[in-house]
Structures are given as structure tokens and as C-alpha cells.
Amino acid sequence: xxxxxxxxxxxxxxxxxxxRRQTFGNLLQSEGDDSFRFSNTSDNSPRQSTPRTxxxxxxxxxSPLDQSPRSLSFPSVDLxxxxxxxxxxxxxxxxxxxxxxxxxxxxxxxxxxxxxxxASGDLLYTGSESKNIRVWKNQKEFxxxxxxxxxxxxxxxxxxxIFSGHQDGKIRIWKVSxxxxxxxxxxxxxxxxxxxxxxxxxxxxxxxxxxxxxAIWIKHTDAISSLSLSEDKSLLxxxxxxxxxxxxxxxDSKCLESINSHxxxxxxxxxxxxxxxxxxxxxxxxxxxxxxxxxxxxxxxLSQTLLKQECAVTALAINPSATxxxxxxxxxxxxxxxxxxxxxxxxxxxxxxxAVLCLATVGNLVLSGSADNNICVWxxxxxxxxxxxxxxxxxxxVKCLAVEEKETHWEGDDTQYIVYSGSIDKSVKIWRVAxxxxxxxxxxxxxxxxQQVDTTNGRVSLWSRASPLKKVIG
Numbered sequence: 001x002x003x004x005x006x007x008x009x010x011x012x013x014x015x016x017x018x019x020r021r022q023t024f025g026n027l028l029q030s031e032g033d034d035s036f037r038f039s040n041t042s043d044n045s046p047r048q049s050t051p052r053t054x055x056x057x058x059x060x061x062x063s064p065l066d067q068s069p070r071s072l073s074f075p076s077v078d079l080x081x082x083x084x085x086x087x088x089x090x091x092x093x094x095x096x097x098x099x100x101x102x103x104x105x106x107x108x109x110x111x112x113x114x115x116x117x118x119a120s121g122d123l124l125y126t127g128s129e130s131k132n133i134r135v136w137k138n139q140k141e142f143x144x145x146x147x148x149x150x151x152x153x154x155x156x157x158x159x160x161x162i163f164s165g166h167q168d169g170k171i172r173i174w175k176v177s178x179x180x181x182x183x184x185x186x187x188x189x190x191x192x193x194x195x196x197x198x199x200x201x202x203x204x205x206x207x208x209x210x211x212x213x214x215a216i217w218i219k220h221t222d223a224i225s226s227l228s229l230s231e232d233k234s235l236l237x238x239x240x241x242x243x244x245x246x247x248x249x250x251x252d253s254k255c256l257e258s259i260n261s262h263x264x265x266x267x268x269x270x271x272x273x274x275x276x277x278x279x280x281x282x283x284x285x286x287x288x289x290x291x292x293x294x295x296x297x298x299x300x301x302l303s304q305t306l307l308k309q310e311c312a313v314t315a316l317a318i319n320p321s322a323t324x325x326x327x328x329x330x331x332x333x334x335x336x337x338x339x340x341x342x343x344x345x346x347x348x349x350x351x352x353x354x355a356v357l358c359l360a361t362v363g364n365l366v367l368s369g370s371a372d373n374n375i376c377v378w379x380x381x382x383x384x385x386x387x388x389x390x391x392x393x394x395x396x397x398v399k400c401l402a403v404e405e406k407e408t409h410w411e412g413d414d415t416q417y418i419v420y421s422g423s424i425d426k427s428v429k430i431w432r433v434a435x436x437x438x439x440x441x442x443x444x445x446x447x448x449x450x451q452q453v454d455t456t457n458g459r460v461s462l463w464s465r466a467s468p469l470k471k472v473i474g
Contacts (some may be wrong), residue, residue: 101377101389104418107136107428113420116164117402118155124402124420126428127152133174135184139423139430147172154227156236158250159262162237163190163225171238173253182295190238191218192253193218218255220246225306226268228277230291231322235298237277239269245279256297261287263428268316270325273338276303278325280313286327288343306337306345319366324380326366328356334368338383349385351376360401362417363435369398375421377433391431396424406432 037127064362107126116127124136129151134144138401150166157163162174162184172189177183199205199216206214215221218435222241229236235256245266247257262281269279275291277300286307288299307313307327310352312383315328326348332352337343353373365388375398400422405415419431 055298063375068238080205084368085302101391101434103193103391103393104430104432105139105317106393106430107139108426109134109141111426113396113399113424114428115399116152116155117400117420117428118162119402119404119420120157123158124428126157127155128166128421128426131166133162135182136428143184145174145184145186147186153224153437156229158229158233158236160264161250163227165227165238167223167226169220169222169240171176171227171236171248181412188246188253190253191216191394192257195253195255215406217258218246222265225266226270226316228269228271230271231273235271237269237271239266241265241267241278243281245277247300249297254297257300259289259300261289264312267312269312270316270318272318272325273322278306278316279317280316280327282312284309284311284313284314284326284329286316306343307335315356315359317361317366317370319361319380320363324361324366326361326368327370328359330355331368332356332372334359334366336366336385346383347385349376349387351378351387351390354397357397357399358401360419361402362403362405363415365403365417365433365435367401367403367419367422367433369401370472371397373397373423375401375419375431377387379435389433391419391421391433393429394423394425394427396423396426398423 006086011427022370025078034231052177060322103290104277107124109128110126111130111132114126116125116126117123122137123142126136128134129231131147131149131151133147133152133155135142139145147166150170151166153167155162156164160175162170162222164174166172172186173186173188173190177185195218195316196216204292205216207217208214211459213221218240220242224240226239227236228239230472234250237245237389238248239245243260243262243264243266245256245259246259248254249256257458261279262285264283266279266281269277271277273292277289277291279289282285287305288303290303291334292299292301306325309329310374312330313327314330317326318324319326321338325337325339325343326349327336327337332350334349334351334356336346336349338346349366349368350367352370352374356368356370357368358369360369366378366380366385368376370376373392373394373396375394377391378385378389379388398421404418406418414434414436417433417435419433421429421431423429
């Protein structure tokens with residue numbers, strides 16, 4: 001899934017004869033108690049293959065990752081009794097110089113589940129199942145534009161252009177009006193109408209698509225799951241549940257290549273430095289592709305397979321320096337590989353009880369959002385990762401993350417970041433995250449409101465805000 005941060009990086013199942021597919025499921029409101037439940041009837045979540053090994057004795061046997069048709073209830077989301085029902089924005093005023101990790105506020109629109117985020121400068125773009133893309137500035141709604149069809153699965157920004165990937169398999173292109181920055185005009189789609197007509201006239205351009213129907217090769221035949229930009233922003237990569245990823249030249253909107261990359265849905269794609277492209281799939285694999293530039297376009301060659309496991313790969317992310325690749329899976333774990341060590345496996349980050357649904361990196365931090373409603377934050381220190389905190393506040397699975405650096409430094413030169421998280425609970429939450437673990441609780445103005453969970457050194461401790469130095473549970 002897909003985003004922003006320092007550096008250039010991007011932050012966030014077709015039918016098979018050999019593999020039975022199982023969708024992760026969408027969270028739907030029940031009729032009675034407004035709780036959220038997993039349903040196997042939706043096509044809106046990362047695709048998973050049916051597990052090949054028994055999980056009846058594992059900690060996930062009662063989770064939606066199990067192949068049995070049981071459901072999982074989530075806490076009731078009742079916004080009527082909260083300040084969020086009065087305004088789409090709530091916030092807490094914190095001293096700018098205080099290195100505090102915790103919730104700052106929430107953006108709430110009753111439009112459906114949040115599936116995609118992208119931060120650019122002082123603007124935040126949010127995509128939801130309502131097919132709307134909303135733009136926020138200074139925590140206030142700035143503008144919005146609608147795609148008319150297909151919920152918004154991915155958003156990436158290349159200078160003045162905004163690309164959105166949709167459930168209907170289309171990629172739409174938007175541009176900010178020079179006269180009015182609040183107006184976003186749709187200027188095209190990928191593939192272009194002209195390209196589709198031209199390709200449809202050539203019988204050799206047809207390939208077998210969804211439900212064994214023929215389709216032209218330049219068109220995705222299933223949902224767009226992920227978008228990513230090359231390091232120079234000249235190429236756009238799109239991954240799809242149709243098991244392919246496609247390469248688009250931004251300058252002329254031409255599809256240069258379509259690669260049949262996996263045996264199941266491609267859930268995530270990220271482009272790194274030196275022409276490397278990484279894909280993660282519901283078939284449980286992570287693959288590395290090397291781009292070669294040719295006279296008429298590009299050619300991507302499979303370089304190696306980093307991972308082959310039983311559970312689905314659900315998210316990929318690269319750190320800003322493009323030296324570490326992170327991979328989130330449906331088993332709740334995050335694997336990582338280090339480029340300086342020839343992409344050797346560096347280890348596993350364990351912090352979630354349910355599937356990892358999204359990843360984001362900024363500075364030396366990596367964040368993971370999960371179906372367990374939480375966000376884990378780690379800091380990379382040399383070859384090791386230290387658990388900093390768990391951000392708790394969502395009432396539903398966290399589907400997408402975006403991060404931006406905050407131009408504020410605390411004592412000790414501790415960089416702070418603003419983290420945006422989108423969820424099935426229909427909200428986007430804003431967090432302040434300090435790169436170093438806070439020495440004590442939040443500032444005095446905040447001590448009376450909530451409690452803080454700190455997982456420094458991998459241990460979970462609960463601190464009372466009424467007494468910042470008093471550990472309640474450790």
C-alpha cells in the first residue's frame with residue numbers, strides 16, 4: 001500500500017487453477033451494534049492465497065487470516081458522543097519544542113473506509129471507498145474531487161501531477177489548476193483512450209484477463225493495488241490483482257511494459273535506486289526486478305526472489321536512502337533486507353497480532369499499520385531495530401500511512417515527524433512521533449486526558465498522564 005517522507009521514496013486475486021484464493025475481507029458495519037466485522041464477500045482488501053498449512057493451533061486461528069469462514073468483531077464506533085461529530089477536525093495543542101509521541105488529532109468524514117493517503121508539502125490527499133479524493137491543508141478540508149467510479153486504492157504525487165489507482169483497474173491523472181490551487185482537474189487516464197483503440201485493432205495485443213476474458217495487454221483487468229514512482233519520477237509503476245505490474249512513461253502516458261510477475265495478486269510495488277523494483281504478492285513471495293533502458297522503452301528482468309512463504313505479502317516499503325527493504329505479511333510480521341549486504345535477510349520485526357496492512361518509512365524510522373488497529377514504530381540503529389512505541393487510537397484496521405518531517409527539534413536534536421494513518425473506521429488520525437523515545441510522559445497540559453503506551457526496548461509499559469513518572473503496568 002503507499003507516500004511521503006524525506007528523500008525521494010514512495011510510501012504504503014485473479015483466478016488460479018493451481019491456487020484457491022481467499023480474500024482478506026472488508027470490514028462492514030453490522031445492522032445492530034455498529035461494530036465492524038470481517039466479511040469474505042468483499043474485494044476491497046489485499047488478496048491472500050488460501051493457507052497451505054494448518055493454522056488451527058496458532059495464535060491466528062481465530063483471526064480473519066484463517067481459512068475457516070468465522071468473523072471477527074471490532075469495538076463499536078460511535079461518533080455521536082464525541083467532538084468528532086461536531087467537526088471533521090479535532091486537535092490537542094502541544095508545545096512545538098516538546099518531543100512527544102502520541103495522537104494530535106483526527107480528520108473524520110462520514111464517507112466510508114479510508115484506503116489511501118499521500119502527503120505533499122502542506123497538503124494531505126485522502127482516498128476512500130466513496131470514490132472521493134479529499135485534500136486537507138492545515139488540518140482543514142481544502143478541496144475535493146471525485147473519480148465517478150472505483151474506490152481509491154492508491155495515490156502518488158509527481159510534482160504537479162496526482163495519480164490515483166482504483167478498484168476498477170483504472171489509473172486517473174489529475175492536475176492542480178494554476179488559477180485556483182483548490183481545483184484539481186482530471187487530465188487523463190492510463191491507458192489513454194487513443195492507446196486503447198490502437199491496441200484493440202491488433203489481435204496480438206490481447207491477453208487472457210479476469211474470468212478468462214481476453215483484454216488488451218496495456219489495460220489492468222483487476223483492481224489496482226499499489227502505485228510507485230521511479231527515483232527520477234519519469235516512470236510510474238502500477239501493481240494489480242491481475243498478477244501483473246505495468247510500467248508507464250509519464251511524459252507521454254505510454255505503457256512501456258506489462259510483466260506477468262506472480263502466481264497470485266500483486267499487493268504492493270516499490271521502486272528503488274539503480275533501476276531496482278520490488279514486488280510483493282498474495283503468493284507469499286517478494287521479487288526483485290532490474291530495469292534495463294532500451295531504445296523503445298524499458299525491460300524488467302527478474303533478478304532474484306527474496307522471500308517465499310505460506311502467508312501473503314501485503315505491503316512493501318523502502319527507507320529514504322533506499323538501503324533497506326521492508327515487507328509486511330498477513331502473519332503480522334515485518335521482514336527486512338539490507339542492500340549494503342547484497343539484499344541479505346536482516347531480520348524480523350514482531351509487534352502485531354494480526355496482518356500488517358501498510359508500511360511507511362521516514363528518516364531512520366519504520367512504521368507498520370495492522371488489522372489489529374495499531375501502528376508500531378521502530379527506529380533503525382545500525383543493523384538493529386529498536387521498538388519505540390505503539391500508536392493506539394483507531395477503532396478499525398489501519399489501511400494506509402503517510403509521513404512528513406516536522407521542522408521542529410527538541411533538546412538533544414530529536415527530529416519529530418507527523419504521521420497520518422487511514423483506517424476502516426472512516427477516520428484519518430494525525431500523530432506526532434519523536435525519533436528518540438521520550439524520557440517521560442507528555443507535557444503537563446496533556447496529563448489529565450489519556451494514558452500513553454510505551455514499548456521502548458520491546459517492553460510494553462503503561463504510563464499515567466496524571467503522574468508522568470509513575471508506571472502503572474510494566
